[in-house]
Amino acid sequence: MTLGFFVVLLLSVIRLSTPMFIAGLGNMYCERVGILNLGAEGMMVSGAFAAVLGSYYTGNPWIGVLCGMVGGLVAGAIHALICVEFGGLHAISGLGITMLFNGVTKFLCLSIFGSTFTPNVAALQTTKILQGLPVLGKYLGALSPLVYLGGLIAVISYFVIFRTPYGLRVQMVGDDPRTVETAGIDVWKMRYSGVLICGLLCGIAGAYMSLGQLDRFFEGMIAGKGMLAVIAVKMGKWEPKGILGTALLLGFFDAVQLQLQINGVIGIPPEMLQLLPYVAGIAVLSMQTGATRLSALDSQYLRNKYKF
Amino acid sequence: MVYAVEMRGITKRFPAVLANDHIDIAIKAGTVHAIIGENGAGKSTLMNILYGLHKPDQGEILINGQKQVFGSATDAIACGIGMVHQHFMLVPRLTVADNVVLGKEPRKGLLYDRKGAIAKVAEVCSRHNIQVDPGKKVADISLGMQQRVEIVKTLYRGAEIIILDEPTAVLTPQEIDDLGEILRQLKEGGKTIIIITHKLEEVMDFSDDISVLRGGKHIATLRKEATDIPELTRLMVGRDVQLGGRKESAPGKEEALRLTDIGYVAEGRKVLKGISLVLHKGEVLGLAGIDGSGQSQLAEIVAGVLTPSAGSIKFQDRDITGKTVAQRKKGGIGFIAQDRQKHGLVMDFSIAENLVLGFQRRPEYCQYKIGVNSKAVISGAQKRIKEYDIRTPGESVRVSMLSGGNQQKVVVAREMGSRPQLIVADQPTRGVDVGAIEAIHNILIDHRNKGGSVLLVSLELDELMMLSDRIAVFFDGRLMGILDSASATREQIGMMMVGSSLPKQGEAAKGGKQAESRKEEPVS
Numbered sequence: 001m002t003l004g005f006f007v008v009l010l011l012s013v014i015r016l017s018t019p020m021f022i023a024g025l026g027n028m029y030c031e032r033v034g035i036l037n038l039g040a041e042g043m044m045v046s047g048a049f050a051a052v053l054g055s056y057y058t059g060n061p062w063i064g065v066l067c068g069m070v071g072g073l074v075a076g077a078i079h080a081l082i083c084v085e086f087g088g089l090h091a092i093s094g095l096g097i098t099m100l101f102n103g104v105t106k107f108l109c110l111s112i113f114g115s116t117f118t119p120n121v122a123a124l125q126t127t128k129i130l131q132g133l134p135v136l137g138k139y140l141g142a143l144s145p146l147v148y149l150g151g152l153i154a155v156i157s158y159f160v161i162f163r164t165p166y167g168l169r170v171q172m173v174g175d176d177p178r179t180v181e182t183a184g185i186d187v188w189k190m191r192y193s194g195v196l197i198c199g200l201l202c203g204i205a206g207a208y209m210s211l212g213q214l215d216r217f218f219e220g221m222i223a224g225k226g227m228l229a230v231i232a233v234k235m236g237k238w239e240p241k242g243i244l245g246t247a248l249l250l251g252f253f254d255a256v257q258l259q260l261q262i263n264g265v266i267g268i269p270p271e272m273l274q275l276l277p278y279v280a281g282i283a284v285l286s287m288q289t290g291a292t293r294l295s296a297l298d299s300q301y302l303r304n305k306y307k308f
Numbered sequence: 309m310v311y312a313v314e315m316r317g318i319t320k321r322f323p324a325v326l327a328n329d330h331i332d333i334a335i336k337a338g339t340v341h342a343i344i345g346e347n348g349a350g351k352s353t354l355m356n357i358l359y360g361l362h363k364p365d366q367g368e369i370l371i372n373g374q375k376q377v378f379g380s381a382t383d384a385i386a387c388g389i390g391m392v393h394q395h396f397m398l399v400p401r402l403t404v405a406d407n408v409v410l411g412k413e414p415r416k417g418l419l420y421d422r423k424g425a426i427a428k429v430a431e432v433c434s435r436h437n438i439q440v441d442p443g444k445k446v447a448d449i450s451l452g453m454q455q456r457v458e459i460v461k462t463l464y465r466g467a468e469i470i471i472l473d474e475p476t477a478v479l480t481p482q483e484i485d486d487l488g489e490i491l492r493q494l495k496e497g498g499k500t501i502i503i504i505t506h507k508l509e510e511v512m513d514f515s516d517d518i519s520v521l522r523g524g525k526h527i528a529t530l531r532k533e534a535t536d537i538p539e540l541t542r543l544m545v546g547r548d549v550q551l552g553g554r555k556e557s558a559p560g561k562e563e564a565l566r567l568t569d570i571g572y573v574a575e576g577r578k579v580l581k582g583i584s585l586v587l588h589k590g591e592v593l594g595l596a597g598i599d600g601s602g603q604s605q606l607a608e609i610v611a612g613v614l615t616p617s618a619g620s621i622k623f624q625d626r627d628i629t630g631k632t633v634a635q636r637k638k639g640g641i642g643f644i645a646q647d648r649q650k651h652g653l654v655m656d657f658s659i660a661e662n663l664v665l666g667f668q669r670r671p672e673y674c675q676y677k678i679g680v681n682s683k684a685v686i687s688g689a690q691k692r693i694k695e696y697d698i699r700t701p702g703e704s705v706r707v708s709m710l711s712g713g714n715q716q717k718v719v720v721a722r723e724m725g726s727r728p729q730l731i732v733a734d735q736p737t738r739g740v741d742v743g744a745i746e747a748i749h750n751i752l753i754d755h756r757n758k759g760g761s762v763l764l765v766s767l768e769l770d771e772l773m774m775l776s777d778r779i780a781v782f783f784d785g786r787l788m789g790i791l792d793s794a795s796a797t798r799e800q801i802g803m804m805m806v807g808s809s810l811p812k813q814g815e816a817a818k819g820g821k822q823a824e825s826r827k828e829e830p831v832s
Contacts, residue, residue, distance in 0.1 A: 182393065184380070185410070
């Protein structure tokens with residue numbers, strides 16, 4: 001085992017954990033305003049496909065990323081409408097969104113490109129401006145700029161949640177919406193904002209997977225990363241630092257299984273190895289007992305006009 | 309003169325009830341105005357309308373003579389109205405200051421100015437002479453302190469009119485005195501205070517004017533000096549009330565229940581230590597003690613909800629220690645659980661369904677041995693509703709739509725309906741209005757007079773002394789002694805409740821309780 005191996009592994013961990021922590025940060029907003037989001041997967045699929053479409057038609061991958069954000073936002077808006085406005089069951093809505101966007105993207109992909117995968121498009125796999133740096137340049141430049149965008153989002157999220165009035169309100173809505181309402185704050189606006197931010201960030205996470213890691217979209221490419229993001233939020237106790245840490249941990253197991261596959265270790269079937277990050281997620285989650293909880297998570301909070 | 313608040317012809321209808329029926333109330337500025345009424349009289353609805361949480365179907369609201377329409381709490385807050393809810397609106401994980409400034413946070417640029425928040429809250433507290441530590445987490449402070457935080461919250465938003473919904477329900481006697489002091493100071497500072505309550509002693513302590521609501525209607529508004537507790541009770545309930553019931557016979561000698569050396573351990577802590585008791589037929593045995601002294605656990609052990617870690621229970625000369633709740637119910641033990649909403653009722657089910665809960669296997673409710681005979685369930689329910697005076701539009705109404713007192717009557721009706729020998733009643737009148745208290749007292753005493761036994765847990769000493777034949781006093785999971793309620797004094801019981809087994813005259817009375825205990829002394 002050489003130093004080179006570790007550097008490759010480290011870059012691989014960062015690459016693989018990025019979609020989980022960007023989507024995880026989005027989910028943090030969503031869950032902190034009290035809405036469970038099992039639709040993260042669907043929002044990412046929507047973002048990934050929309051990003052490729054944007055890049056395909058304009059040739060500019062950054063416009064692709066913007067389109068990805070819109071794609072995620074659309075999925076987020078549906079979730080918000082069902083859960084915030086109409087008090088639907090969060091889990092059902094979320095799973096529905098995941099299935100819906102898996103289906104919709106496949107359908108659109110087939111009808112536009114005649115295949116379940118798209119052609120190659122302009123992508124953002126490397127950061128050119130960092131490649132010029134001495135020593136570290138070749139490593140830092142080998143990561144997508146969206147990785148750095150994700151880091152920036154993490155830092156900003158920390159400040160938003162813990163240092164701004166909006167963050168204070170977000171923290172309270174997830175614990176006790178009634179308290180927030182009696183303080184004269186529009187609970188529903190808060191809940192909408194959380195779900196929509198989540199859609200936006202999941203869209204970026206999806207765009208990273210299609211344009212940052214690859215340069216195309218194909219059916220099933222998100223492969224449970226959205227679900228792992230949901231786990232990462234719980235394991236990370238709804239804090240940006242925790243989510244980042246957990247995503248890196250899950251990313252590490254993902255990277256290890258990839259390396260083991262590449263090195264063709266001792267004849268274990270690759271499907272077994274691919275289980276590794278998911279098993280790790282379940283194991284860590286089950287070890288977590290008596291964890292702090294958001295008391296209003298997965299709750300219905302209806303406007304007065306719908307009560308009575 | 310201009311009133312601080314005037315509500316004219318307020319009407320609010322919910323699907324099953326007319327909560328407010330053309331209510332006219334005027335509240336003078338700079339006074340403490342109490343709004344009293346039984347649970348379900350419409351007090352809370354009226355105040356939620358004033359605070360903008362509900363919209364009235366009819367009627368208008370005038371604040372300082374100006375007509376106002378409140379679309380939300382924000383509008384009411386802008387008009388200088390603040391509300392302290394019965395269930396505190398605080399987030400325990402955050403600090404006092406965070407909770408107070410929510411919705412009107414001091415800012416530093418884009419960021420939330422946490423230090424500024426603490427300074428501002430401290431300033432409001434010192435201006436009104438209220439003791440609160442703004443930097444502490446809400447989870448770490450007492451309920452009395454939390455209530456002060458709620459008051460500070462309204463003051464921080466510039467409230468001139470402060471509504472307090474059942475402010476004393478969760479307070480200790482000392483904290484109630486402190487609250488009275490705070491209210492007096494706020495009044496002197498020119499604030500108008502509205503208290504919703506059904507506890508008449510406090511009404512007489514705190515308020516200047518008193519408005520009585522009954523069945524959604526405004527019955528009367530009186531000056532405190534011009535009225536007294538019996539009159540207010542009569543106005544609230546609509547008739548004279550006789551609390552306590554009448555014992556018609558001496559307790560029997562025959563043993564109904566024998567507990568031997570009962571122990572109970574929860575989370576490594578000894579909750580009950582070697583309790584031995586005998587309860588006779590035709591007797592009410594009261595279990596007294598500070599909340600959490602083990603008396604509730606003992607009641608649950610007898611009912612079969614908890615399994616004791618040591619000792620044995622004998623009911624009518626049969627050992628029932630290992631029997632399940634269902635077997636005990638069948639054998640003649642009824643249980644009125646402490647928390648009716650969590651353990652006594654299924655809130656989303658109808659009254660009729662709740663009335664057969666636990667008895668659904670009885671032959672009269674069964675059809676072809678497996679089905680439920682819904683006709684029998686409904687006719688049984690209609691009979692019970694009449695017999696136990698459950699106030700409801702019908703038997704198919706969801707239990708969650710009923711007031712606390714009527715919910716409790718459903719529980720009592722169900723448990724009594726099986727004609728049990730022994731009733732285990734764990735705080736049966738907690739959070740229940742005076743009319744329902746009277747009804748429940750009468751049912752328990754009636755059961756006793758007919759030769760049944762009652763094991764009664766209550767935190768209200770007066771209730772225990774009125775209903776019980778004997779009172780067993782608990783302290784820290786131990787039985788301190790059993791007193792004859794006819795000869796026991798509040799003082800004696802109070803001493804034993806804090807762990808002294810040999811009460812000395814005169815020492816138990818301290819602070820606010822002194823006057824009360826003196827009144828009771830001649831009894832001994």
